[in-house]
Amino acid sequence: MESNVISPVPVRAPGRPLDASRQPPAVASTWQAMLGSPPLAAAVASELQTVSKLHKFSAAATVFSHEDIARELFILVRGEAALGRALPAHPFQTERSVRGPAWLDASSAWLGQKHLQDAVAQSDCQVLSIPRSALQTLLVRHPDLAPRIFSSQAGQVQTLVEVIHDLMHKDAEGRFAAWLLHRCGSEAEGAAELQVTLQERKRDIAAQLAITPETLSRLLRQLKRKGLIDVMGYTVKVLDMPALRALALD
Amino acid sequence: MESNVISPVPVRAPGRPLDASRQPPAVASTWQAMLGSPPLAAAVASELQTVSKLHKFSAAATVFSHEDIARELFILVRGEAALGRALPAHPFQTERSVRGPAWLDASSAWLGQKHLQDAVAQSDCQVLSIPRSALQTLLVRHPDLAPRIFSSQAGQVQTLVEVIHDLMHKDAEGRFAAWLLHRCGSEAEGAAELQVTLQERKRDIAAQLAITPETLSRLLRQLKRKGLIDVMGYTVKVLDMPALRALALD
DNA sequence: CGAACCCTTGATACGCTTCAACAAGAGTGG
DNA sequence: CCACTCTTGTTGAAGCGTATCAAGGGTTCG
Numbered sequence: 001m002e003s004n005v006i007s008p009v010p011v012r013a014p015g016r017p018l019d020a021s022r023q024p025p026a027v028a029s030t031w032q033a034m035l036g037s038p039p040l041a042a043a044v045a046s047e048l049q050t051v052s053k054l055h056k057f058s059a060a061a062t063v064f065s066h067e068d069i070a071r072e073l074f075i076l077v078r079g080e081a082a083l084g085r086a087l088p089a090h091p092f093q094t095e096r097s098v099r100g101p102a103w104l105d106a107s108s109a110w111l112g113q114k115h116l117q118d119a120v121a122q123s124d125c126q127v128l129s130i131p132r133s134a135l136q137t138l139l140v141r142h143p144d145l146a147p148r149i150f151s152s153q154a155g156q157v158q159t160l161v162e163v164i165h166d167l168m169h170k171d172a173e174g175r176f177a178a179w180l181l182h183r184c185g186s187e188a189e190g191a192a193e194l195q196v197t198l199q200e201r202k203r204d205i206a207a208q209l210a211i212t213p214e215t216l217s218r219l220l221r222q223l224k225r226k227g228l229i230d231v232m233g234y235t236v237k238v239l240d241m242p243a244l245r246a247l248a249l250d
Numbered sequence: 251m252e253s254n255v256i257s258p259v260p261v262r263a264p265g266r267p268l269d270a271s272r273q274p275p276a277v278a279s280t281w282q283a284m285l286g287s288p289p290l291a292a293a294v295a296s297e298l299q300t301v302s303k304l305h306k307f308s309a310a311a312t313v314f315s316h317e318d319i320a321r322e323l324f325i326l327v328r329g330e331a332a333l334g335r336a337l338p339a340h341p342f343q344t345e346r347s348v349r350g351p352a353w354l355d356a357s358s359a360w361l362g363q364k365h366l367q368d369a370v371a372q373s374d375c376q377v378l379s380i381p382r383s384a385l386q387t388l389l390v391r392h393p394d395l396a397p398r399i400f401s402s403q404a405g406q407v408q409t410l411v412e413v414i415h416d417l418m419h420k421d422a423e424g425r426f427a428a429w430l431l432h433r434c435g436s437e438a439e440g441a442a443e444l445q446v447t448l449q450e451r452k453r454d455i456a457a458q459l460a461i462t463p464e465t466l467s468r469l470l471r472q473l474k475r476k477g478l479i480d481v482m483g484y485t486v487k488v489l490d491m492p493a494l495r496a497l498a499l500d
Numbered sequence: 501c502g503a504a505c506c507c508t509t510g511a512t513a514c515g516c517t518t519c520a521a522c523a524a525g526a527g528t529g530g
Numbered sequence: 531c532c533a534c535t536c537t538t539g540t541t542g543a544a545g546c547g548t549a550t551c552a553a554g555g556g557t558t559c560g
Contacts (some may be wrong), residue, residue, distance in 0.1 A: 090492050095418055107404035146396040153403045154357035160410040161366050164469055167417040168345055168460040201437055210418040215548060217508055462517060467540055
């Protein structure tokens with residue numbers, strides 16, 4: 001009731017501002033991002049490129065469903081997507097949201113089972129799909145690719161374990177603090193003050209944190225009152241980085 | 251206050267009843283269990299066996315710490331172990347508990363970073379460790395092993411995603427119902443009535459479910475009052491399987 | 501303009517934790 | 531053998547954290 005004059009600029013309408021599908025695909029650099037630091041050999045890179053198909057999805061489109069049997073691995077090249085489960089009744093329950101380049105589902109295809117989650121595009125986005133069988137035959141010619149895929153999968157496991165840890169041991173405030181710091185990224189080290197603009201609807205942030213939008217709203221107000229952050233609509237300014245870090249760890 | 255005459259038979263003292271380290275190691279069958287259904291070629295099996303070292307841990311011993319840099323993959327052959335994080339203050343916080351044969355940590359070693367959790371033996375147990383580098387060179391000779399490791403890691407991802415789903419969307423009752431059904435295993439299909447004996451301390455079960463021991467105790471009493479289960483100390487008899495299943499899904 | 505969203509705020513309710521007390525073995529040492 | 535301690539599980543009372551329900555304001559779109 002105080003700052004509503006300045007703040008609520010819902011920069012984002014149902015149709016999203018950023019149109020990711022317009023930008024160049026850059027399939028090769030995506031694979032490079034997935035498979036880590038040592039640059040890929042040119043031959044491998046081009047072979048990966050030939051087996052992978054590029055798809056475009058507009059906001060709110062379903063990339064894959066947990067009903068589908070997973071025969072392909074999916075990579076989000078660019079844009080945002082939500083992983084979660086769509087139950088018959090409810091609209092969609094986001095469990096994790098992802099910004100490209102990142103894996104959407106690298107595991108289900110190896111098990112020959114259904115996808116374990118649904119994937120829904122949150123913005124317009126580009127997706128790469130790779131048949132498991134094709135990747136497997138490619139792997140025979142390039143066995144040095146295997147450890148890199150292991151590392152990639154291992155990174156996913158690490159992320160998931162961290163999510164579980166947070167859900168088990170941190171309260172909503174701690175989870176949000178951790179989320180905000182993660183969002184600040186590497187810049188969090190430097191200055192004690194830092195400005196971030198939220199790139200997703202607040203209710204999607206809330207869903208990731210496993211809280212309701214109402215609670216997130218109250219949380220923001222509370223942290224503002226404590227002087228840890230300043231909130232103006234979709235821009236959040238971190239004022240007290242150390243205090244935020246203290247909240248974030250357990 | 252009613253059934254305490256019959257029930258509280260803490261079959262388990264601080265020193266655990268089952269002495270897993272006495273039984274034969276069976277390294278080969280453990281690898282088979284890790285790598286899935288098509289039987290391993292004899293040559294591969296023996297090579298796996300030569301690169302893996304067998305360790306024995308007695309109850310409450312630390313298998314690895316999150317301070318250690320992971321250079322080896324760890325497999326729990328037999329016995330029970332807890333994965334979690336040991337903070338300086340608290341004793342130990344179990345996040346997930348595992349019964350052999352199963353992976354303890356298959357991912358950290360690929361990233362060349364520290365383990366992301368601590369592992370503590372809950373019973374006497376046997377553990378297999380495999381240097382990442384050795385596995386990697388072995389993989390050059392046997393490239394057909396790679397997809398099997400992928401599947402194995404994929405299974406882990408699936409488990410973790412399921413845990414996250416439960417933590418986000420189910421309440422304590424639902425999580426316990428799911429846990430109990432999972433514990434019943436494949437026998438849950440058949441009879442509507444089934445008896446299970448808990449093989450871990452109730453407080454460890456509570457930790458896995460991210461609730462307090464008190465809540466678990468109340469939960470058991472409540473389900474008993476509703477006629478879904480019958481509890482006598484460490485033996486739980488499932489009386490109404492369909493109702494339990496209904497509780498377990500969302 | 502109304503309709504459909506989104507975020508916010510308040511009042512209330514519920515689930516689970518915390519704290520404290522107690523009962524029942526198991527191990528120890530006299 | 532008994533007394534003592536340690537650990538575990540159970541139960542109750544009180545309190546915190548978060549969800550739910552309801553209402554209102556702002557913005558965009560048709």
